[in-house]
Amino acid sequence: MIKIPLYPTYTMTIQLLKIIDGMPVQDFKTMWTTVWDLRGTPQNTVDWKNPDEWIGERLSGIEKEIALKIWKESNKTLNPRWTRGSQFLINAYKLIEDNKGIYQLTEKGKVFINNKENLVTKDIDIKEGLVQILVQLSSIQEGKRADLIDDWENYTINNSNLKKESVIKDYLRRRLVNLIDRKYVKKNGNAYLITELGKLYLDSIELEEENSILSKETKLSRKVESFTIEQRNFLKEYLKQTKPYQFEHIVKDLLYAMGYEDVEVTSPTNDKGVDVTGISQNGITTVKEVIQVKRNTTSNVIRPVLDSLRGSLHRFDAFQGTIITLSDFAKGAKDAAFEKGAAPITLINGEKLIDLLLKYKIGVSKKSFEYYVVDTEYFNEENEDNVE
Numbered sequence: 001m002i003k004i005p006l007y008p009t010y011t012m013t014i015q016l017l018k019i020i021d022g023m024p025v026q027d028f029k030t031m032w033t034t035v036w037d038l039r040g041t042p043q044n045t046v047d048w049k050n051p052d053e054w055i056g057e058r059l060s061g062i063e064k065e066i067a068l069k070i071w072k073e074s075n076k077t078l079n080p081r082w083t084r085g086s087q088f089l090i091n092a093y094k095l096i097e098d099n100k101g102i103y104q105l106t107e108k109g110k111v112f113i114n115n116k117e118n119l120v121t122k123d124i125d126i127k128e129g130l131v132q133i134l135v136q137l138s139s140i141q142e143g144k145r146a147d148l149i150d151d152w153e154n155y156t157i158n159n160s161n162l163k164k165e166s167v168i169k170d171y172l173r174r175r176l177v178n179l180i181d182r183k184y185v186k187k188n189g190n191a192y193l194i195t196e197l198g199k200l201y202l203d204s205i206e207l208e209e210e211n212s213i214l215s216k217e218t219k220l221s222r223k224v225e226s227f228t229i230e231q232r233n234f235l236k237e238y239l240k241q242t243k244p245y246q247f248e249h250i251v252k253d254l255l256y257a258m259g260y261e262d263v264e265v266t267s268p269t270n271d272k273g274v275d276v277t278g279i280s281q282n283g284i285t286t287v288k289e290v291i292q293v294k295r296n297t298t299s300n301v302i303r304p305v306l307d308s309l310r311g312s313l314h315r316f317d318a319f320q321g322t323i324i325t326l327s328d329f330a331k332g333a334k335d336a337a338f339e340k341g342a343a344p345i346t347l348i349n350g351e352k353l354i355d356l357l358l359k360y361k362i363g364v365s366k367k368s369f370e371y372y373v374v375d376t377e378y379f380n381e382e383n384e385d386n387v388e
Helices: 010-020 025-037 051-058 061-073 084-092 107-114 119-127 130-138 145-159 165-181 196-208 213-241 244-257 303-316 331-336 350-359 376-386
Strands: 096-099 102-105 185-188 191-194 261-265 276-282 285-294 320-325 345-348
Touching (some): 010 084, 010 107, 102 107, 107 119, 130 191, 145 165, 244 261, 244 276, 331 345
Parallel strands (some): 320 345
Antiparallel strands (some): 261 276, 276 285
């Protein structure tokens, strides 16, 4: 059951556990209560970015001593103000306990801090939806948060009490940060992808729970992933076999789907190095754009091709250009694409083109299927309610 807000990284949580183990409970609570009371409001904000400044300015006595201990013993990586998420996690999963007024690690807490992958961590990952995120990422090549949110939202319906869309999105974002910190997920620009380490971790959970619903769902997602990769390859092969004019019209359809207007394929006898023209929306401004299409897959596009397209912009009253190829671009072309003082030229290689065709459903159709999973929590709640 997903329940932890402000989800922390485990690096932060382990640091906090090690520091407060053996500390008087009341000392830590006093420090935290004081900091919380000073947190400010949306109308009267308080800057907590630099503990070297605010600890001395706002705290004194035992509160200052405890805050400095957390800050210094974490090598100035754990800001005492931002430990609330770790506190939620520690308390919910009983990683530490109050033993006669002193914090003491529980057996679960000792396992959690001493091993990178352990049964305690895996149990938390499963209950808090981190494994679900890895399962989702394993079924796609890579995706932005927007590509993950629908399945994540459906998952939270059956596995949490979350209602607000903004909260559901925040729970996803923070858990992705946790997985990135553990190197199970990599962020590539605005997109996320599961790493080989993440796949191995997912496999280890699958092996331990071979007959579980989670394991079966993982296997199902892997089959979908494999099928999608196969279809990507088929699509690329079909594109290779198209005639030049067919390829240009495919690009035309793609541009229309992306929101371009007045898209035209130029005459093959008088194209001046330009195959397609169109008008794109850039904020509140419309921009005339020229596109050169290179179907050739045997060699990378080199800089002279880019320079030639840039030199043709004025003939079409265009301000920017795009080169689309099934292959890739040589380093010189990449370096010159956004050369200072020159008109920008966007470069779209074969893999990016396939991504766009899939996203805008050009030459492909998106298929989906439904499956049902028994909600065991529902039956557990029923049983508890009926106990006399």
